[in-house]
Amino acid sequence: MSDGDYDYLIKFLALGDSGVGKTSFLYQYTDGKFNSKFITTVGIDFREKRVVYKSTGPDGSSGKGQKIHMQLWDTAGQERFRSLTTAFFRDAMGFLLLFDLTNEQSFLNVRNWMSQLQIHAYCENPDIILCGNKCDLSDQRMVSETEARELAEKYGIPYFETSAANGQNVNQAVEVLLDLIMKRMERCVDKSWIPDGTVRANGPSNPDISESSERSKCAC
Amino acid sequence: MPQAADTINLGFLSESERENILKVLQRDEELRQAEDQRVRKLRTELQDVKRKGAKRGDESYSQRSCGRCLEPLSRLALFPRQCKMCHHHICQKCQTVLPDGSWLCSVCIKESDLKKRTGDWFYDQRVNRFITTPAHDLVRISLRKPPNKRETTGEALMKSTEIKLDPPTPVPRARQKNPTTDKSQSSENSGSVASRESFESKPRSDIESENASISTSTTENKCGHVTPDRPRKEKTPSRSSLAGSSVSSLTIPAKTDVVSVDGSSETNAVSEVKQVSPSPELDVDRLFKKSIKRAPKPQEHVSTLDLRDRRETLEAPMGNRSQSVPGLDIKEDEEEDEDIDSLVSFHKRSLASSSSSLHSSKTTLGSMMSIYSEAGDFDSVEVSGEVVFSIIYDEHTQSLQVFIKECNELAYGDASRQLSNPYVKCYLLPDKSRQSKRKTSTKRNTINPVYNETLKYSISRTQLFTRSLLISVWHHGRLSRNTFLGEVEIALDCRDLDSPYEDRVVLMAKSASAVPASPFAQYKGELVISLKYITPTKTATEKSKGKKAATEEGGELHVLIKEAKNLIAMKTGGTSDSFVKGYLFPVTAKTTKKKTPVVKKNLNPHYDHIFVYKGLALDQMKEMCLELTVWDREAMLSNEFLGGVRLSSGKGTVKIGKEEVVMDSLGEEVSLWEKMMQYPGSWAEGTLPLRSTMGKGK
Ligand SMILES: Nc1nc2c(ncn2[C@@H]2O[C@H](COP(=O)(O)OP(=O)(O)O)[C@@H](O)[C@H]2O)c(=O)[nH]1
Ligand SMILES: [Mg+2]
Numbered sequence: 001m002s003d004g005d006y007d008y009l010i011k012f013l014a015l016g017d018s019g020v021g022k023t024s025f026l027y028q029y030t031d032g033k034f035n036s037k038f039i040t041t042v043g044i045d046f047r048e049k050r051v052v053y054k055s056t057g058p059d060g061s062s063g064k065g066q067k068i069h070m071q072l073w074d075t076a077g078q079e080r081f082r083s084l085t086t087a088f089f090r091d092a093m094g095f096l097l098l099f100d101l102t103n104e105q106s107f108l109n110v111r112n113w114m115s116q117l118q119i120h121a122y123c124e125n126p127d128i129i130l131c132g133n134k135c136d137l138s139d140q141r142m143v144s145e146t147e148a149r150e151l152a153e154k155y156g157i158p159y160f161e162t163s164a165a166n167g168q169n170v171n172q173a174v175e176v177l178l179d180l181i182m183k184r185m186e187r188c189v190d191k192s193w194i195p196d197g198t199v200r201a202n203g204p205s206n207p208d209i210s211e212s213s214e215r216s217k218c219a220c
Numbered sequence: 221m222p223q224a225a226d227t228i229n230l231g232f233l234s235e236s237e238r239e240n241i242l243k244v245l246q247r248d249e250e251l252r253q254a255e256d257q258r259v260r261k262l263r264t265e266l267q268d269v270k271r272k273g274a275k276r277g278d279e280s281y282s283q284r285s286c287g288r289c290l291e292p293l294s295r296l297a298l299f300p301r302q303c304k305m306c307h308h309h310i311c312q313k314c315q316t317v318l319p320d321g322s323w324l325c326s327v328c329i330k331e332s333d334l335k336k337r338t339g340d341w342f343y344d345q346r347v348n349r350f351i352t353t354p355a356h357d358l359v360r361i362s363l364r365k366p367p368n369k370r371e372t373t374g375e376a377l378m379k380s381t382e383i384k385l386d387p388p389t390p391v392p393r394a395r396q397k398n399p400t401t402d403k404s405q406s407s408e409n410s411g412s413v414a415s416r417e418s419f420e421s422k423p424r425s426d427i428e429s430e431n432a433s434i435s436t437s438t439t440e441n442k443c444g445h446v447t448p449d450r451p452r453k454e455k456t457p458s459r460s461s462l463a464g465s466s467v468s469s470l471t472i473p474a475k476t477d478v479v480s481v482d483g484s485s486e487t488n489a490v491s492e493v494k495q496v497s498p499s500p501e502l503d504v505d506r507l508f509k510k511s512i513k514r515a516p517k518p519q520e521h522v523s524t525l526d527l528r529d530r531r532e533t534l535e536a537p538m539g540n541r542s543q544s545v546p547g548l549d550i551k552e553d554e555e556e557d558e559d560i561d562s563l564v565s566f567h568k569r570s571l572a573s574s575s576s577s578l579h580s581s582k583t584t585l586g587s588m589m590s591i592y593s594e595a596g597d598f599d600s601v602e603v604s605g606e607v608v609f610s611i612i613y614d615e616h617t618q619s620l621q622v623f624i625k626e627c628n629e630l631a632y633g634d635a636s637r638q639l640s641n642p643y644v645k646c647y648l649l650p651d652k653s654r655q656s657k658r659k660t661s662t663k664r665n666t667i668n669p670v671y672n673e674t675l676k677y678s679i680s681r682t683q684l685f686t687r688s689l690l691i692s693v694w695h696h697g698r699l700s701r702n703t704f705l706g707e708v709e710i711a712l713d714c715r716d717l718d719s720p721y722e723d724r725v726v727l728m729a730k731s732a733s734a735v736p737a738s739p740f741a742q743y744k745g746e747l748v749i750s751l752k753y754i755t756p757t758k759t760a761t762e763k764s765k766g767k768k769a770a771t772e773e774g775g776e777l778h779v780l781i782k783e784a785k786n787l788i789a790m791k792t793g794g795t796s797d798s799f800v801k802g803y804l805f806p807v808t809a810k811t812t813k814k815k816t817p818v819v820k821k822n823l824n825p826h827y828d829h830i831f832v833y834k835g836l837a838l839d840q841m842k843e844m845c846l847e848l849t850v851w852d853r854e855a856m857l858s859n860e861f862l863g864g865v866r867l868s869s870g871k872g873t874v875k876i877g878k879e880e881v882v883m884d885s886l887g888e889e890v891s892l893w894e895k896m897m898q899y900p901g902s903w904a905e906g907t908l909p910l911r912s913t914m915g916k917g918k
């Protein structure tokens with residue numbers, strides 16, 4: 001699996017309260033399966049999947065396919081693992097923040113997770129997708145779609161109602177996140193020749209130095 | 221909340237939990253290793269592209285030629301042609317159009333593509349974020365260790381947990397104060413942890429803000445991305461059972477070539493001047509980083525010269541085949557290579573009387589014992605014939621006048637072609653400097669040249685008493701490789717210089733003993749160079765772009781002439797104006813003479829100049845021989861030989877002209893050449909002692 005035959009290694013991380021369905025979600029995404037048995041994730045875990053990413057140009061034309069190797073980190077939501085799991089936040093390029101539509105507390109805790117992300121992620125405004133999971137259990141629903149969307153809007157992040165059980169919106173959520181990452185990547189690279197017009201790139205400069213001055217913020 | 225690095229400890233986990241986590245980390249490590257490899261490969265690719273088109277710096281220069289392929293740019297710029305990233309002027313061939321309609325040059329496109337593919341865009345940002353902690357910078361600088369920005373938490377955790385995950389007993393060891401108590405199997409590990417602990421006592425604080433305790437040691441990875449020092453033996457063998465259940469793999473699409481290296485390869489001339497240790501380690505990352513850091517300024521003239529050399533290439537064959545090319549003499553004259561010193565070494569011995577006056581001579585001692593007849597093959601020519609001359613002293617002009625009439629029945633300088641282009645050269649010994657040198661014209665294709673030329677020395681009559689006249693005959697060979705045809709020495713102390721009588725003297729061979737036993741017997745200084753062989757580009761498909769096929773048939777030898785040290789002073793004031801000349805043998809059309817610019821008034825000159833020899837296959841190099849010679853430039857006179865090196869495998873012979881010459885490279889000359897062949901793509905650097913003679917030993 002981990003031969004180097006891919007174009008990009010993209011690392012995502014799923015977070016959220018324990019039991020909201022992170023493990024199930026990732027399992028559904030990578031394997032297309034669902035297991036109703038609840039096995040607590042011990043600290044951390046990850047899954048892998050390869051996809052082909054086709055960027056869509058402004059004219060709607062799709063470019064050449066890029067081979068993506070995805071590493072999807074799963075984290076334990078339990079407090080006792082917190083120090084361990086947050087340490088892994090910094091390695092992820094994008095985040096799937098899940099809450100359980102049938103569990104209001106998990107929704108209220110989204111705020112906490114967001115602030116954890118702001119502290120521990122690679123930059124202050126990383127790409128995040130909010131997922132209200134277990135949408136198949138509509139009769140037990142405790143969080144309305146409207147209030148969930150409002151929260152997502154407040155943070156400026158996309159929102160999906162997903163089901164790890166039947167797979168609804170699971171692929172879509174990850175694909176949107178991937179698209180965000182790939183676009184951010186382009187912006188970051190583009191930006192490197194715009195800022196102050198200095199000659200760098202192939203110039204005799206040390207990239208480590210020149211870049212740190214150029215991008216103190218990640219708002220690219 | 222944040223804990224110190226050495227207290228990282230998964231003690232709160234149960235035995236099985238730790239085991240689980242470790243397995244995850246191990247899977248992660250495998251993925252990371254594959255990724256490291258991939259990234260290194262990408263960086264190597266970028267290096268290749270950069271190497272091919274690498275004009276930098278001076279932009280005024282670059283307006284006249286393409287910054288990548290170095291082809292001249294037409295004056296009429298119909299399109300904007302400054303690359304928005306590197307600001308070089310770029311020809312249309314070397315522009316790659318982006319989806320949004322803009323374009324970048326071949327190198328910049330590759331570089332920005334690489335930023336994405338390697339994940340550098342991400343790591344660069346992350347570094348910025350966590351580096352903003354003020355203390356962080358300071359500590360890092362004080363430790364003089366670059367951060368490993370790619371290290372992941374998993375990687376760090378892996379390192380810090382390895383020791384702790386398998387304790388003999390669940391010791392409540394909060395700190396690794398006692399690594400020696402660890403099991404022997406992990407002694408290697410604990411050692412490294414102990415040291416990490418000690419030098420991390422300071423930087424600890426800087427990381428606290430960025431994340432929880434576990435990753436505290438992350439930024440202090442000593443060994444770069446690859447971390448080859450991590451002991452692999454500790455991996456749990458049970459990995460497969462766990463991995464099997466959790467790793468999923470789905471459709472992997474058919475391979476498509478997404479990376480397209482821009483085809484600027486055809487016309488490349490120069491590569492960047494890189495300074496990399498020649499050590500055989502193939503750490504591409506390091507190569508890459510270092511090469512960027514160095515900012516070699518003399519790039520521009522590298523390319524200029526290269527163009528000029530190309531022009532010379534065209535001229536060279538003419539000189540070889542023609543007996544009647546006029547002006548050849550003049551053209552080559554200023555760079556004619558000296559052979560006087562070989563003569564001197566002989567005559568110094570034979571003329572004991574003159575040695576006393578050596579000190580008064582303007583020549584420095586260093587020039588005396590050297591020889592550089594580029595062919596150096598006087599032994600291979602059977603000396604024959606005679607020289608006809610007369611010598612008078614003209615009181616009126618206070619000058620000694622040597623009338624060279626003719627030579628008869630000379631040997632063939634080029635035996636295989638039954639050809640001689642002879643000229644006569646005189647020195648008024650013991651002065652062996654160029655001030656003492658006089659030459660006749662060169663006669664073409666004859667062994668019975670008639671000169672009727674007078675060579676004059678301004679000198680007082682009384683001084684002649686201690687002098688002698690050395691008359692030597694040389695064949696002017698191809699590429700200035702001259703062949704010794706014979707010599708005579710006329711003592712002046714007992715000669716009647718008042719009546720011009722014609723002398724007819726049989727030419728003599730040099731005594732073999734005149735040649736110094738070892739070309740290294742005398743210290744002539746050193747030459748610092750780097751060699752790199754670049755394997756040919758494999759992008760065969762790029763050929764279809766319609767470029768000359770010639771450049772694709774082989775790789776390139778890049779010879780970086782860095783500097784010379786402790787050269788012999790040739791000029792008054794104790795300096796020399798030196799340059800380095802390169803010949804790659806056997807000579808092909810592509811590998812002609814190269815020269816560095818002259819560095820003036822410096823006995824430790826920095827040339828920082830690259831000779832590029834193209835169209836060479838790697839296994840061809842075994843049979844090739846590179847001669848680099850250092851010369852003192854003299855505007856009106858011949859250049860003076862300062863020393864040289866001969867690089868080759870040291871085995872076998874090489875064809876120079878029509879002759880098989882022994883490749884007598886020694887020591888560093890051999891090892892550097894072999895290192896170059898052994899590690900294509902890497903610079904092999906060496907400091908070579910300069911030979912005092914390039915004569916081929918027998
Ligand atoms: N019906 C339903 N059950 C789910 C869904 N996602 C997870 N579950 C169940 O919720 C429990 C916790 O799921 P898990 O993936 O382990 O949550 P985690 O702690 O966030 O990793 C398990 O019993 C799952 O079967 C879902 O979308 N629909
Ligand atoms: Mg879980």
Ligand SMILES: [Zn+2]
Pocket residue numbers: 286287288289290291310311312313314
């Ligand atoms: Zn070009």
Ligand SMILES: [Zn+2]
Pocket residue numbers: 303304305306307308324325326327328329
């Ligand atoms: Zn450019």
